[in-house]
Amino acid sequence: MxxxxxxxxxxxxxxxxxxxxxxxxxxxxxxxxxxxxxxxxxxxxxxxxxxxxxxxxxxxxxxxxxxxxxxxxxxxxxxxxxxxxxxxxxxxxxxxxxxxxxxEIPPEICGTDGNFFSVLDLSKNNFTGELPQCFGQLNWNLDVLALHSNNFRGRIPSFCSSGGSYHTPKMIDLSDNQFEGPLPRSLSNCSSITFLNVGNNKINDSFPSWLGSLPNLGVLILRSNYFHGGIEEPESGSVFPQLQIIDISFNYFQGSLPASYFQYWRYMEEYGHENTNYLSAYMFGPWVVANDYPIYDFSMTIINKGVEMEYRKILGYFKVLDLSSNNFTGNIPGSISSLHGLHLLNISNNLLTGSIPPSLGALTRLEALDLSRNDLSGEIPQQLTELKSISLLNVSYNNLSGPIPKGNQFDTFPNNSYWGNPRLCGDPLSRKCGSSMLLSPPSQKDEGPDAQFEVEWKAVAAGYAVTFVMGIVIGHKMITKHASWFAKTFGLRQLMRRR
Missing domain, CATH: 3.80.10.10 (Ribonuclease Inhibitor)
Structure with a gap:
């Protein structure tokens, strides 16, 4: 009915x-x-x-x-x-x-007989307060816990604290709340987990390298928190073996990019177009077959160039690496070019130096590459013209020089892809190579190029998202919660360097 x-x-x-x-x-x-x-x-x-x-x-x-x-x-x-x-x-x-x-969520939610839900979705409400600590003390049958987009606060309970081989959740989404403190180390016991999203909270911790031992973790979203420090080299060669999406943007990481991790993320090396299923968890029950409703689809939100995109379904072959809006320094490691399956690569708004590795041209599945707002120098490698699937390139506001490559997708990129590099020349810029004309890039506050980039990011995402929500993330919540985010988004890099 x-x-x-x-x-x-x-x-x-x-x-x-x-x-x-x-x-x-x-x-x-x-x-x-x-x-x-x-x-x-x-x-x-x-x-x-x-x-x-x-x-x-x-x-x-x-x-x-x-x-x-x-x-x-x-x-x-x-x-x-x-x-x-x-x-x-x-x-x-x-x-x-x-x-x-x-x-608040009452302690009675945990029951008295040790039983618990297998799928619990309380997301997108107005719940407040701390989560009952009993969440971390149960021998759960839990597969899916979706608590995102509320106003929960306090520390995250010690999920999977009992250890052992009992059933552990496949998906935990605590994003868009007010959780604080460090990530509970007990999460390393959640051996079945494939999706962990704690983005947009107030979590204060170092990079959780201890999650690298989880054999099935495919999606890790830490964006918009207070994660800090350097990302140390992994102790073994088997770290995050199934990782396909990692978003650590809008944090306070520093030091060099984690070159060794790129070598060990084997799943990102695979093209994987044969996996056209959506990331999900089965919901078992006697009504499943009759109602053809056996799965709970995972969802996520990615922010790029001020555009918020909600992926209500995530294709199994979609692969993303977002390290943007941190304080990473040094060169872009060549090992990143081993991640052949990547579709989106964003390392913008950092303090990176050196040249663009020509080996990035090997990322032939790449559809969006954002290297903007760094201190990169040298020429744009001609090898990047091999990126025949790319629909968005942004190298603006660096110190690049020389001619812009020609051919394939490079003939389609707008001039705002290159602004802020006064020594670049060639189409589509007004300064032609060999000319003495100086390029005068428009103000960064000009809404024109930003609006154009928003449309382009939307086009990139449309192939993977069944539906998405688009918005400029400059609202009161993000400004008050992450003042540094606001500064980074509008290019006030001096504030970042003083941290």
Whole structure:
């Protein structure tokens, strides 16, 4: 009965005593879920999907109603208000994201019998306070924990603290909150984890090299925190063996780029176009086969050039390396060219020196390369014309010189790809090689080039994101939370050098 434009719960449902599965998603249901429905049907249902309506809540605490048979309840994309509604028995799958729920998460969420959800999605609400410490003390059956886009604070619980070989989560997303302190070292026990996102918090720690032993970790997002210090050379050759997406942008890392890591990230070396599946976790239950709803898709947000893009699905072969907006120094290591499978490479807004390695031309899958706002010098290597898949190149605001290469994609890049390099010459710049004309780059505050780059980044991302949200990230939240981010984004490099 999904998508049938219903504006009330059908009365005949009260008489269906054997009803086990019900899908009323994407209708026009509003107000409170009726008492008669909760009293008569919740006790028989194993699967209930009410997502995509305008429901506001329950007439009394959800725990009042018998839900002993419930395996999955989906309340996403409604208008639920108040505190988190907890069923009398915790269903394996509980989805309440994209509502207006608030308050703290009660300790009762952990139950009394040691059982826990296998999929728990509380994301995109208004929850506050600290997470119950019992989160780190359970022998979970958890596969997916999505708590992003709330106002949680305090330290991250010690997930997987018991060690051993018990079931560990595949996905943890704590991004866009107010978590602080270091990452719990117990995360190194989460041997099954494939996706870890703690971006946009207040985490203060060094680079978590100790996560490198996790055999399945494919996505690691640390962006927009207070990570700091240098990235030390790995102690062994087997570190992050399955890593395909790493985003450590908008932090305080310094020192040389981690050249040895690039040599050991074997999965990024593979082209991987045969893997067209989306990154996800299976959600098991007796209703799976009948409803063709077996997976929970992972999602992420990447920020580039002030553009926020939400990838609600991530293709299995999509590979990203974002080290931008830190304080890295030294040369770009040639070992980065061994990552043949990369699609996006962003090392902009650092303090890098030396020349652009010609070996970057070997990254033939690359679709976006951003080296802007560094202190790179020398000529743009002719070998970069071999990047036939690239749709965005940005080398602006460096100290590059000589002629701009010609051929292939280089004939399509706009002149703002090269601004801020007064000794560069050739098309598309107004200064032709051999001419005495001086290039006068527009002000960095000019909205024209930024807007053009936003469109180009959008085009790069469209091939991989089923849908994305685009915005200029200069809002109050980011300014107050990460003042240094604001400074970096607008090119105030002197502030970075004083840190």
């Amino acid at each position: 999904a998508g049938c434009n219903l504006n009330e719960f059908p009365a005949f449902l009260e008489k269906l005593d054997s009803l086990a599965e019900l899908d009323l998603s994407h209708n026009s249901l509003s107000g409170y879920i009726p008492e008669w429905f909760l009293g008569s049907r919740l006790q028989t249902l194993s699967y209930l999907n009410l997502s995509g309506n305008s429901l506001m809540g329950f007439p009394r605490d959800l725990s009042y109603y018998n839900s002993s048979q419930l395996e999955s309840i989906d309340l996403r994309f409604n208008k639920l208000r108040g505190s988190l509604p907890l069923p009398s028995r915790q269903p394996p799958i509980y989805l309440v994201s994209n509502n207006m729920l608030s308050g």
